Amino acid sequence: MRPRHFRGILVLVMAGAIIGCTRLGRAKDGSSAMRPPATARITNNGWLDVNVFASISEARQRLGTVTGQNTHVFTLPERMIDARGLRIHIEPIGSEQSYQTDLIALGPGQQIDLVVQQRLSMSHYSVVDP
Numbered sequence: 001m002r003p004r005h006f007r008g009i010l011v012l013v014m015a016g017a018i019i020g021c022t023r024l025g026r027a028k029d030g031s032s033a034m035r036p037p038a039t040a041r042i043t044n045n046g047w048l049d050v051n052v053f054a055s056i057s058e059a060r061q062r063l064g065t066v067t068g069q070n071t072h073v074f075t076l077p078e079r080m081i082d083a084r085g086l087r088i089h090i091e092p093i094g095s096e097q098s099y100q101t102d103l104i105a106l107g108p109g110q111q112i113d114l115v116v117q118q119r120l121s122m123s124h125y126s127v128v129d130p
Contacts, residue, residue, distance in 0.1 A: 036109035038081045039130075040088060043071040046118045053089040056080050060089065066116070073111075081106055090116055090123065099123045 042052055044066040052063045054076055063074040080086045085103040092098070099120040104112060106127060114125040 035078070037078070038076045038106050038108055038110050038112075040074045040076055040112040040114065041071065042066045042074065042088075042090075042114050042116065044068055044116045046092065046116055046120075048092040048094055050116055051091045051093060053091070054080055054086055055089060056082070056084060056086050065093075076106070081108060088112060088114055088125070090114070090120070092120070101125050 040052070040054065040063065042050075044050055047068045049065055049067045051065055052072075052074065053060050054063055054074075055061070056079075061077065061080070063076075064072065066072045076086070085105045087103060088101045090099040097120050099116065101112075101114065104125070104127060106112065109129065111128050111130045112125055113128055115123060117123045
């Protein structure tokens with residue numbers, strides 16, 4: 001391959017890469033602003049560590065673990081934020097009990113604040129705009 005042809009191909013490849021990278025930051029509607037992520041803030045007031053899951057329909061995804069007497073903020077996958085809503089599932093490690101929220105309608109940038117109590121039936125949640 002001649003050096004001139006090589007330079008021309010190199011310039012085209014670099015231009016394509018630059019154009020591709022600049023398009024990644026744009027939202028689907030063409031605006032350059034990205035949608036802020038939705039989050040779930042889990043406060044575990046119990047003694048047992050808990051596994052946290054988020055689900056839409058029947059698809060369930062593990063978000064992580066919150067140790068006893070601690071708080072953790074999880075970023076929710078964008079595919080879970082839609083009009084149909086999602087549920088948060090709490091499963092204490094070493095216990096047969098579990099807690100599940102009602103269907104929660106959540107938008108971009110909103111946060112679910114869920115407080116896990118020692119007695120799971122006393123747990124509660126709210127949706128806030130942080």
